Amino acid sequence: MTDSLRGKRQGLRDAALQWLMSLDWSGAPEPLAGKFRAIQPLPAATSRLVDLAAEWSHHSEWHPEAYSQFEKWRREDKRLRLWERNQRDKIIRRRNDQYRQFARDIVEDASSITINVLDLSALSRVDKPSGGENPLPAAARHYRTVAAISILRKFVIERAQKVGTNIIFSDAAKDRVCHSCQKPVNYAASPFTHQYVCETCGASFDKDLNSCRSMLMRVGTT
Ligand SMILES: [Zn+2]
Structure with a gap:
């Protein structure tokens, strides 16, 4: 959802930029022309475009129709930005509620x-x-x-x-061993795979699960 909103904002911004570049800026009042130059080289940050819109509001007698069209983009972008932030906050709140529940379940057992x-x-x-x-x-x-x-x-x-x-805090990266035979494992040899086959005993396991089991064993024996 936030990804598609961001994509939509990007599309509208690109269109606004392209349209701005197609205008004839030769007669623009100097402070405004300066803000226009500041959006180049492309692609310009949205904040630069918002600066341009703010400056243009002081010179709205220069191409008033173009100004009002650009102002339309600025308002729409702001609306989408607030919507996007709102969605993100909602997702984070929901995720945190879920995590608090997970934490209660984990600790309870x-x-x-x-x-x-x-x-x-x-x-x-x-x-x-x-x-x-x-x-x-x-x-x-x-x-x-x-x-x-x-x-x-x-x-x-x-x-x-x-x-x-x-x-209990434990370091899974310290003294890495195979949970099956207790012999050292060499994860550095295959950093991009999740599954691992022990060189010593041939046991095949998920590295994360093996780390958990190894930590539990270490904790259990101390
Ligand atoms: Zn092993």
Whole structure:
């Protein structure tokens, strides 16, 4: 929904730009001509176009019909922008309600909560601070922004603290082992696949599930 609204805004903006470029600006009053020059090179930011509309309102005697047509675009863009923001807020509220429910369910069934200390913000960065590309596939980064797992984690922690459930922080990336044979695994050799086959015992598993099982085992033995 917000994606299609954004697409619609983009289309209207492109059309407005194209139409502006087709006008003859040679006789335009100087401050207005300056704002017109500021929208180039294309594609210009929407804020530049809004600046142009604001300036034009002071010179509306210059091509009044063109001004009112441009003003129509500005108002429509503003309407769509507010609608888009409204939709986004609604979706986020709904998602957070759902996450609070998940957090209640997770904590209710647990005697203790084990949480991976993984730096979630590092997942969404394209480049590692040390340089070089983030080995996480683009799709995983995309889902991270859509799903906002850091929010879910925050709610789980808050819920556990509220009802007094013990929270254990563990590092799934530390001493990675196969949950089946306890021997080290080498995820770096296949960073883009989710499924993994253990070199030692041949067990095939989902890396995330294996991380959870390994963390639970580590927590259970300490
Ligand atoms: Zn194994």
